[in-house]
Amino acid sequence: MAYGCTLRGERYAFGDLKTLMAKASPARSGDELAGLSADSDAQRIAARYALADLPLSTFLHETLIPYEADDVTRLIVDTHDTQAFSPVASLTVGGFRDWLLSDAATSEALSFIAAGITPEMAAAVSKIMRNQDLMTVSRKIRVITKFRNTIGLEGRLATRLQPNHPTDDLKGIAASTLDGLLRGMGDAVIGINPATDSVSNGLALLEMLDHARQRYDIPTQTCVLTHVTNTLEIMNRGGAVDLVFQSIAGTQKANEGFGVSLGILKEAHEAALALNRGTLGNNVMYFETGQGAALSAEAHHGVDQQTVEARAYAVARAYNPLLVNTVVGFIGPEYLYDGKQIIRAALEDHFCAKLLGVPMDCDACYTNHAEADQDDMDNLMVLLGAAGITFLIGVPGADDIMLNYQSLSFHDLLSLRKLLNLKPAPEFADWLERMGLYDARHDRVLDVPPGQTLLGQMVR
Template sequence: MKLKTRLFDQTYSFRDVKDVLAKANEEKSGDILAGVAAQSTVERVAAKAVLADMTLEDLRNNPVVPYETDDVTRADQDAVDEKAFAKIKSLTAGSFREFLLSAAPEEIAAVRGGLTSEIVAAAAKLMSNMDLVTAAHKLPVTATCNTTIGLPGTLSSRLQPNHATDDINGIMASVMEGVSYGVGDAVIGLNPAVDSIESVSSILKNFKFFMDHWQLPTQNCVLAHVTTQMKVLEQTDAPMDLMFQSLAGSELASRAFGIDVSLMDEAYAMMKEKKSSRGKNFMYFETGQGSELSSDGNHGADQLTMEARCYAFAKRYHPFLVNTVVGFIGPEYLYDGRQMIRAGLEDHFMGKLTGIPMGVDVCYTNHMKADQNDLENLAMMLTLADCNYIMGIPAGDDVMLMYQTTSYHDVAALRDLSSKTPIAAFAARMQKLGIMQNGQLTAQAGDPSMFQGWEK
């Protein structure tokens, strides 16, 4: 395996595969903070050249965190379809990139099971933004909870009715407004301000009552810590369609989230037995570049490669939803709009290539050097790339998490621009309620008063 190359009369040498992967990454403030980034554009190009000549077998045999010490690495490596891997292991990373851009979707699907996180990350590092959009567009992934997400011609949305104090009237006011704009077909899902069994149970029951009362074909979720949700399942009769947890790309970083693979296996088994949803996909995960460094769990690897490992972790549980909260952590990891856009496209592509139903929370924090135009640019590119879903929040301003993301109006605009619709069953119900007509919002849309009388 070659770990050096010569450019402009200078030899560039790299310590190992981890070093090559890190220095081949597009510039990210998080990698600079971690001390793993390329020192110059030329060094970055040199690293990409070395990476392009590595075989996929080289990448599989050199995970950035050792198999013996990390449960995420073991989950990733043990899940590999050896027959699929045998078909591609001799390809170089550069040849694999060319394959992804030229092959038919069914050809790519046939080798997906043979990939590891480092292979997926390498492909992303060798692609331009347009490459990432082009390849992701060819990688459809569907999943079924109560309804089926990811079918052609759809752009779904999570209705995120967060409230600073979890006041149920405030939460439901946002739910009513969101549904009146045709938002919520992916899930009606709240980030709770209060992580308690009583609060989570109450909110789940109110969501389900509203869904049943208005015959809304969707899913409910309260994004509490997984251990709280497990207690809700054990101790209450609250209906839970989706179980949520944030994931990290290493065992060490997972501990900072209060989880490990063993706990998630237990949670998955419990949810499979006690869920209120009908389909085979009933887990929801969120990720984001930089989380491993923030918890000192990156093991000297770059943030994109660690993010790819999150998707292998998620795949273990056949999720209905996965999304990267791309600009949420802040400028320490993604400094500005340019880095945010790049990361969003990378994450979406990597999730789809891994084989999970990928969405993106197109967002930024107010201390980042980013603005609404950056957010909208990324949202439009992701829509073109066939992103499964985005967020819908009142005015795009989350009053509980204090960040900026996509609004109910943004979801409507993106569907209008792309001629995409919500999930078919949800769209049909919107039409019966007079909110949509032939996939477009009607004059009645945006009037939540139609849902008066939802209270239990």
């Protein structure tokens, strides 16, 4: 079916729904690389007018990627909850935006409709929302998950401590972990990207992390971000797996590029549940996503990169994850060129996932060939904090020496907590206090030299 709009005397036509979506997207290099972006600014706004007039229910009978060809489409269609959709069923995309921003869309109302919203609906409405709209609506949605602590509560900001090392040196990783813990980091997860993606290496890293966690009785979870098939094997061998990690994308073919299928994810999810290691809850999955992944695998089916990304959240949603984060600026300038594009994409990803009921978070980051710097990350972290993000990633000095990119420093995250009056996860804050690292009365992580803490022995 074709779509169109007359804007100030000029007629614009759009051949099909995915073309309309792509042309309505805010400008970004990845869509230009794919040849999908609007030809002019006027065409982009004409597409937004046409999109705003579209009934939301259109997305229930018109798929962007055929049902027969793609298991992510099948997952979206087969799990759609009609009853949850009913409060917004009669709205257009534009009307949906107005409803989301209205007082009628309370936290409870937004939580009720989550299972009725498809990724394509979320992507469509995001395209006619400004950055502040994305933040305002995200702020109203709280998704709470639990394993050994509680993540996602109002007034809290958790962090992933990312102690990577270029040769996976255990003591080097322990030194970075110590640094992070002393700065009050690691309540979301202590998570290592291994330099060597193997079962034996994963086992060794997990044993080290689990030993430290048990020794100091830290109420958090640990993770080695290795391929899901490695984690399955590590679980078979009795390894200390708290969370199953996997990078995921929004199409079957892109997931095949990552070497995963919905079946493998289900198998790993069930295996991790059976270990029953969570003390407060049993959210056992950790996913990373990011715009551009499907295009780089030549698996985007002509769909714009933001919409394909939103489809990955349907995959995440199916496995009740503890943590999901978009690695927003990692992929490089051919997908998100500069700070402006990275910031916009992060706010879109956070909004779309939360609208679907997924606990979305962010690695606020960039590479050295992108037009971005630490000031852009400062802006992004404050915007995400204001939008109610539940965790961000922290790296010593913001410099990941293994993956060669920049994220946020522990100091940045302390500054953000102070700026927005956010506390660590409650169980983790209590632990920090017990360890003499946290002044709960003033919500302040103390600056204690490592030699004067019990944790100082960690690297021995």
